[in-house]
Structure formats: structure tokens, C-alpha cells
Amino acid sequence: MTIQPDTKAAANPTKTFFVRMITRDISLEDCILDLIDNSVDGAWKCEGSKPVGLAEGADLQKYRIDIEALPDHFRIIDNCGGMSLTEAVEHAFSFGRQATDKTDDYSIGVYGIGMKRAVFKLGEDIRVRSTFLDDEEMVSFAVPIKVGKWLENDTPPWDFDLEEDAPLANPGVEILVHSLTPGAVTSFGNPAFLQNLKRTIARDYSLHLARGLTITVNGEIIQGWKIELRQGNDFAPMRIEYQQNIDGSPVTVEIIGGMAAPPPDDVEPDEEDEGDKRFGWYVVCNGRIVLAADKTTISGWDTDGWPQWHRQYSGFMGVILFTSANAASLPLTTTKRSVDVSSEIYRQARPKMREVTRKWIDYTNIRKQAAEEAKRKEATAVAVSIQQIPLLDTVRLPTLVTKPKERVANVSYSVSLTRLKKLSSSLGNINLPYRDVGLKSFEYTYDDLVGGE
Numbered sequence: 532m533t534i535q536p537d538t539k540a541a542a543n544p545t546k547t548f549f550v551r552m553i554t555r556d557i558s559l560e561d562c563i564l565d566l567i568d569n570s571v572d573g574a575w576k577c578e579g580s581k582p583v584g585l586a587e588g589a590d591l592q593k594y595r596i597d598i599e600a601l602p603d604h605f606r607i608i609d610n611c612g613g614m615s616l617t618e619a620v621e622h623a624f625s626f627g628r629q630a631t632d633k634t635d636d637y638s639i640g641v642y643g644i645g646m647k648r649a650v651f652k653l654g655e656d657i658r659v660r661s662t663f664l665d666d667e668e669m670v671s672f673a674v675p676i677k678v679g680k681w682l683e684n685d686t687p688p689w690d691f692d693l694e695e696d697a698p699l700a701n702p703g704v705e706i707l708v709h710s711l712t713p714g715a716v717t718s719f720g721n722p723a724f725l726q727n728l729k730r731t732i733a734r735d736y737s738l739h740l741a742r743g744l745t746i747t748v749n750g751e752i753i754q755g756w757k758i759e760l761r762q763g764n765d766f767a768p769m770r771i772e773y774q775q776n777i778d779g780s781p782v783t784v785e786i787i788g789g790m791a792a793p794p795p796d797d798v799e800p801d802e803e804d805e806g807d808k809r810f811g812w813y814v815v816c817n818g819r820i821v822l823a824a825d826k827t828t829i830s831g832w833d834t835d836g837w838p839q840w841h842r843q844y845s846g847f848m849g850v851i852l853f854t855s856a857n858a859a860s861l862p863l864t865t866t867k868r869s870v871d872v873s874s875e876i877y878r879q880a881r882p883k884m885r886e887v888t889r890k891w892i893d894y895t896n897i898r899k900q901a902a903e904e905a906k907r908k909e910a911t912a913v914a915v916s917i918q919q920i921p922l923l924d925t926v927r928l929p930t931l932v933t934k935p936k937e938r939v940a941n942v943s944y945s946v947s948l949t950r951l952k953k954l955s956s957s958l959g960n961i962n963l964p965y966r967d968v969g970l971k972s973f974e975y976t977y978d979d980l981v982g983g984e
């Protein structure tokens with residue numbers, strides 16, 4: 532058989548393949564975070580897409596994201612400006628960003644997949660609504676998606692219908708999902724899942740919540756974690772900042788580290804101690820915490836001469852922030868749940884992270900021999916939010932005076948019990964422990980023969 536010169540092997544994807552693949556390796560919780568990221572990106576855009584580093588004083592007080600996660604439906608609605616009709620028509624619903632899509636906006640969205648992945652993971656009957664102010668004119672539309680129906684036909688072009696809709700109360704986006712997937716039904720009926728979701732939001736959006744953003748889950752307002760370090764007298768956190776070019780895009784790196792709380796008296800692990808869960812390293816990409824309270828090799832523990840995390844080091848908090856107009860230059864994994872440890876920019880930051888961690892480790896070691904003095908000093912340092920910490924090359928920790936350990940001798944001897952009782956009686960207390968009788972008689976003889984100190 533001869534093969535015609537223009538014979539090709541087909542490589543077109545199927546819709547089912549896409550839907551299965553993109554939803555496979557991501558948790559429901561991470562999908563919801565992806566939707567929150569989009570709202571946050573919207574709010575940031577309304578604020579003029581400024582850099583999202585700590586120093587920038589953007590106020591997010593007027594923005595709000597409400598989430599309903601219930602066994603019969605899921606809904607997220609924001610007042611973060613909405614998506615324009617052009618955005619919806621041209622790229623918001625396509626799988627993956629095109630090379631020409633604009634990315635110079637300090638967003639956390641990079642790959643152009645989050646929203647689609649999230650809605651497919653959530654359910655079968657989807658409605659994305661948007662209200663957008665276009666040149667003083669309110670434009671409102673909806674994109675309804677019935678997943679089963681859409682999957683029936685793989686013939687390109689792949690698109691979704693778009694229709695006019697009633698306006699939302701404010702410019703913003705609403706995503707409503709009915710006919711939830713079995714996984715979503717189970718999770719949204721499970722108090723532990725919801726508790727975890729709220730905790731994750733409180734932690735990962737703490738920098739946005741600190742700027743005034745409101746997020747609610749099933750009607751409950753989420754209070755963000757406070758990321759604070761202690762400062763005062765002998766304590767000052769490190770805070771450095773530098774820029775690096777990654778594939779032509781400048782990335783700003785900020786590293787902050789120091790004492791968030793005095794170390795514990797007891798070094799045994801204490802699972803009950805909520806505070807303990809907050810210590811360790813935080814990695815932040817364009818304002819979003821992608822790795823929190825890390826105590827693993829990802830932030831460097833147990834590598835390059837760092838010891839493994841141990842409860843002795845509790846009280847330490849370090850934060851590294853990467854900020855770039857081009858989110859693709861950030862050391863971000865696709866699920867935004869960790870940092871790409873092999874990336875150049877992260878590898879170069881590691882020695883600086885190590886330096887501040889090392890100082891804290893040394894401090895907690897010395898502290899064991901001067902615990903009283905250390906505690907007195909630690910008590911005078913006050914909590915300062917990381918936004919307010921001034922620049923400083925290296926962390927400052929107290930120099931503790933440790934007393935050199937004196938060599939000791941143990942004395943042990945046996946005497947008649949009658950004579951010991953007589954002596955303890957003469958020392959003023961017939962019930963004195965034997966050990967004290969021994970010590971007192973030593974002191975007595977010492978004073979007499981050697982003299983006072």
C-alpha cells in the first residue's frame with residue numbers, strides 16, 4: 532500500500548479529555564480558591580493594577596466576595612468590576628491563555644484555566660453572569676453551560692452560548708452551579724470540609740483581607756490571619772528587598788523574617804497548639820499566599836545544612852514575596868498550592884532565607900542556657916504587622932549572657948541513722964531530708980574551715 536503524501540495522523544483533543552484531565556489533579560478546595568483569585572484579580576484591576584508588594588497601600592475595602600457552598604448549589608458573587616463582553620467573547624472561556632493575551636497586570640491568574648477547571652469540577656449546570664461598566668454603559672450577559680450537552684459534540688469550534696441577562700446589583704461576576712458533582716455534594720454537606728475551606732481562605736488571602744477585602748462563606752465573614760513579627764529593644768525582624776529579571780520581566784523579591792512569638796517552654800510536639808501551626812515560612816506570589824507555615828524541605832528545612840523543623844524553633848515566621856507584572860515569571864505551581872523549587876528565582880532566594888532561619892535556630896539554642904533573661908527580653912517586644920516592618924539587612928536578636936557551667940562533684944556516704952536524726956534535730960528539723968542534712972553540714976564545715984565566698 533502506498534501512503535499519500537498529505538496523509539496525517541489526527542491529534543485533535545476531545546472535550547471529554549479536556550474536562551477529565553484538567554479537573555483530575557486539583558482539589559475542590561483549590562478550585563474554589565481559583566475562583567476567588569479571579570475576583571481578587573478583578574478588584575486589583577479596578578484599583579489600577581498596581582504592584583502588589585507589601586509597600587503598596589492599595590485599599591480593598593469596597594470589594595466583597597460571597598460564597599455559598601451548599602449541597603444543592605454553589606455560588607460565588609463579587610463586586611470586583613466584572614468581565615467585559617470582549618473578554619468573555621475573546622478569551623475568558625478558552626482553555627489556556629493565548630500568547631497574545633495581556634499579562635502585565637500583577638494578576639495571580641497565569642494559565643487561563645482556573646475558571647473552566649473550577650466550574651467543571653463543581654457541577655453540570657453552570658451559569659456565569661457578568662455586569663460590566665463599558666464607557667458609562669452597564670452591560671450584562673450570561674454564559675450558560677450544560678456540561679453533558681456540551682460534551683456531546685467534539686467538532687470545532689468549541690464555544691459556549693452567550694446571552695443578554697438582567698444586571699447584577701453591582702459590576703461583578705456571579706457563578707452559579709447546580710446539579711453538583713457527587714464530590715461537591717458530599718463536601719458541601721460536610722462541616723469539616725467547610726471548616727477547612729474557611730481556614731484556608733483566612734490564611735491564603737490574609738494579605739488581601741488585611742487590606743480590607745471582605746470574603747464570606749455561607750454567610751460567615753472570614754477573619755484573616757494576622758501576619759505579625761515582634762519588634763522592640765533587642766528584637767528587629769529582617770526585611771530586605773531586591774529585583775531580579777526573569778525572562779525579561781522584573782520580579783521584586785521581599786524577604787521578612789524574625790520572631791512571631793516567644794519559643795515554647797516545652798519542646799514536645801503539641802498538636803493542640805493552634806499557634807504552632809502558624810510558624811514557619813510563607814511564600815507569596817502577587818499577593819496570594821501559595822505556601823503557608825512551611826516546615827518542610829520546600830522552604831529549606833532539612834536541606835543545605837538547615838536542620839529539620841523541631842518544636843524548639845516555634846515562634847519563627849518568615850515571609851518571602853514575589854511580585855511581578857507578569858505572573859508567568861512567578862515561581863508558582865499550576866495549582867497555586869506550592870512554589871516551584873527548581874525555579875531560578877526561588878533557588879537564588881534560598882540562601883537569604885537560610886541566613887535568617889539560621890540566626891533564629893542559634894538563638895533558640897543559646898536561649899536554653901539563659902531562659903530567664905531571654906523571656907524577660909522577649910516579653911518587651913511588641914507585634915508589628917509585616918507591612919509596617921522597616922528595612923533591615925539582617926534579623927536582630929538579643930545577645931544572651933550564658934553562665935559557663937561549673938563542674939560539680941557528687942558526694943555520697945552512709946552514716947548511722949540515729950546520729951543523722953540527732954544532727955537533723957540540732958539543725959532545727961528532725962524531718963529534714965537526708966540530702967539537706969548532708970548539704971547543710973557541708974556548708975557549715977565549709978564556712979568554718981574555708982570561709983565565706
Ligand SMILES: Nc1ncnc2c1ncn2[C@@H]1O[C@H](COP(=O)(O)OP(=O)(O)O)[C@@H](O)[C@H]1O
Binds near residue numbers: 612
Ligand atoms: N470574577 C471575575 N471578575 C472579572 N473577570 C473574571 C472573573 N472570573 C474570570 N474572569 C475573566 O476570565 C478569565 C479567565 O479566567 P481563568 O480561567 O481563571 O484564567 P486566568 O485567571 O488564568 O486568566 C480571566 O482572565 C478574566 O478575564
Ligand SMILES: [Mg+2]
Binds near residue numbers: 565568569639640641
Ligand atoms: Mg484565574
